[in-house]
Amino acid sequence: MSNAVLQPRYWLAHALEWPQGESPYRECAQALAPPIIPRQMVSRDVADILAVADAYQNEHPTRRLVFFSDLTLWLDGHGSDWGQRGTDWEGGYAYAKAFHRRHGHLAIPATAKLDDYAVGAWMRRQRKAENLTADQVAKLDVLDELWRLEPDWNRSYRRLLAYLAVGGTLDGPANRTGLGDDPTFRPGTWLRKQDKARTEGKLTDQQTALLDALTRRAETVTG
Structure with missing residues (x-):
């Protein structure tokens, strides 16, 4: 030896x-x-x-x-x-929970900070981590079932849900605008980007499942 x-x-x-x-x-x-x-x-x-x-x-x-x-x-x-290095999981989770209380989701930009804590960087590490415990995953799921999605996609998907909730549809011109409190959203443009990403194999299984669920729901309503 x-x-x-x-x-x-x-x-x-x-x-x-x-x-x-x-x-x-x-x-x-x-x-x-x-x-x-x-x-x-x-x-x-x-x-x-x-x-x-x-x-x-x-x-x-x-x-x-x-x-x-x-x-x-x-x-x-x-x-x-x-905590700033990400090795204090409970400490980082406390900041993620505080962010959720303020914004209602965990689609946290990577550069976001909360009380000088890099909560965005912490959340990015959780999305990429392959060794989270079942308890840690459950705690994040309780706050936001979409936490594994990249923040930009997560936020756009939520904007689409809000658009559909106030009468928007999946069909229509690509340049149509959002409704209600989000008139700057371009649901048609975003959906076309998702179709292209799907064709190129760039969507994750979770993203594909979420979009397919919306299509099935729309078909049920109109069918």
């Missing part, structure tokens, strides 16, 4: 207390060796935490034992925190 495994460059200790007792070492309940953990074998959030640990240790090469609290303080000194 190589020295890299037997004697890693440094250890990362979690601040986990022992169930009982007053041992001064209770914060060393669990320790990892980031240098020997294959990053492709862990989730993206964990890989990011390990990357922060590597960056910290590179600035402090004599440290053989690094506490997780050290990383938190180091990030703060660099104008960042775990």
Whole structure:
């Protein structure tokens, strides 16, 4: 076995207390060796935490034992925190929930911020994530079942639903305008773009299903 495994460059200790007792070492309940953990074998959030640990240790090469609290303080000194890096899922979700309360959806632009928190970037990471837990997916679904859609498409689809709700139709001239409170919407133009994207195989399964459902509903109404 190589020295890299037997004697890693440094250890990362979690601040986990022992169930009982007053041992001064209770914060060393669990320790990892980031240098020997294959990053492709862990989730993206964990890989990011390990990357922060590597960056910290590179600035402090004599440290053989690094506490997780050290990383938190180091990030703060660099104008960042775990939430901004996306590794604090519940923290990011709280901001997404606040955005939903204000706007009624999670079609958040990637550059959007809420109280200086990059909630748009956090939401973009959730759309691309492949390792969300069932509980995390359920929490996002409760807020917005369309959260996996790209924000621009999500918002345009919602505008189409609003247009149909006030008497608009799927058929008609491409240059027709929206109704009600959204006269600048061009439903015909948007639908033509979707037809083209479908032909070119650029729509996701979810987008195709949503558009097909609208067509079936219209046929039922008129049929």
